[in-house]
Amino acid sequence: MKIAVCIKQVPDTANVKLDPETHTLKREGVESIVNPFDLFALEAALRIREQAGGEIVAITMGPPQAEAVIKEAIGYGVDEGLLLSDRAFAGADTWATTAALAKAIEGLGGVDLVVCGKQAVDGDTAQVGPGIAQRLGLPHVAFVKGFREIENRRLVVERQMDDGFDVVEMPLPGLITVVREVGEPRPPSLKGKMRAKKYAIPMKDAAQLGLEAGQVGLAGSFTQVVKVFAPSHGGERHRLEGPPEQTGAQVIDALVDNQVIMLGS
């Protein structure tokens, strides 16, 4: 089975701190990491390869330094990597992003399964996976939390829903996005790390993907950010101080007075 995994380099938001005065992000010293959900995608791909055989290609789109996430993927044990990099890609919304990723997957030829993490932690849109599937005319199942059957021509997966989960059969080729329940990522292997050091990463720009400047990046995007502002936390703020038995009672009284807590029933 030929598997493509889409991964993204993101700022390590788990370690981002807020500036208490300006309420903006303190970015100094924030490292770039592989999007945490994409590690579950890599792990899922590795498990599928163990069962069905085949090869895995990790694809990322980003600036030249995004090659770090391809090296990391090689370390985890994927077979090949591909970096999509072009100044023209900058500022892409999810429509322009899927344009490039879909072309790259097409260019690999004969991909049976595309695996994405459920969303990237910097954008949180969860739009890229299903968008790629539509562009490639493939079926997709999003938010996969487990596998029931893995065969060369079909998968049976568990899809997380708000009220439980569905068991869904998907013929291949197809695309899945995965959530953390698919399994914790294994640590990178020593052999993989050695290989990553020497691995020369293939790179493609927009022209090599057969895309014009107007189809990618900011110019190829439908959406546009027109304003950014600090979130307002509405409502009055009260700071209660004093002995715990007093503050505990005070807050309950205030909530009862404001009909937030109903005593009846």
Place this chain on the structure above:
Amino acid sequence: MGVIIDKELCTGCGQCLDSCPFEALELEGDFAQVNDSCTLCGACAEACPEEAITVPEVERAQDGRAAQAKGVWVFAEQRGGQMPEVVAELLGQGRRLARELDVEVGAVLLGHGLDGMAGELFALGADVVYLADDPRLAEFNDDIYCTVLARLIAEHRPEVFLAGATSLGRSLIPRVATAAATGLTADCTGLAIDPDKRLLLQTRPAFGGNIMATIICPDARPQMATVRPRVMKRGGRQDGRQGRLVAVSLTPEDRAATQVLEVVQALDEQVNLTGAEVVVTGGRGLGGPEGFDLVRQLATALGGVVGATRGAVDSEWIGHAHQVGQTGRTVAPKLYIALGVSGAVQHLVGMQGSDNIVAVNNDPNAPIFDVAHYGIVGDLFEVAPAMLNRLKTLRGQG
């Protein structure tokens, strides 16, 4: 591509660097420089005290779709004949937007055997219901749902299309937006209309909730957005309200490639955080799994459910299903009580929409106090029992 910085006016003060959410500005010598990360959002232009920054217009292909599109549509999600609460919220918000645009509200309902649901949508504010009732739509499969929705959009050309940011919506709608070749904004918490340009102003948290971004889709139509549940106010219900019912047929070729073999209801495993009126959340300040006993007691006394921070979940004090925050659930209950929660950015984005936030923490500088309506600095193991006692007393159980 990037903003234009006038070197004559730039003093190198660096205020634009702080304002940029994308790290697209750098100081080089005495001037600000823009790099490839610029998205032309204009935050720097507003921040610049010297008015040295201008935002160029981006040339985009205009395909004339904006002029022809009309109407506000809401996707009436259902599973097994049950509509999530967000559908009523979308119809309430849809009515407000439609009034400003002076257009009708359409609701799109897909499934099988949905007798009576169209009437419910009229009562909740739909003027038109597009009903595709077919055995092939009985279960949710992205591809065939997408085919039907994209075809309806192409035929009727709504200018706005809203859906709930539920698991189903977040799986299906990106596919529909791609099929319709239009923009989509995920997880909106605010929607408004720019009346001059008839544009939908779509506001959503970005960068883990640290900033809010307002996004537009200038040319392509429909302007599509998924909307977070429990953020918009639902409209008033009018029993007996009438509307037009449009029956939608599938073509013989329409079929789903995927097949749902089984639907497993597993609410207790999932914890119904999203729908809860009261959430009591425990963080690392609980000190261990046994600390959650106190959280459970308070949640039970208030008829609420138990939430947890990522720190508590990662320490394996409680299951992931309880996690509130960026990688867990987003909640906006009437009452949110945070015990021993410091308030990491990823947590705040998942709960800051709550109506009333109570925080108990030892550390007076914990960021949770920035969003708390009632902040109590103190030992949660003393304050929470005091809260329980007071509840018992007031209820005459003391």
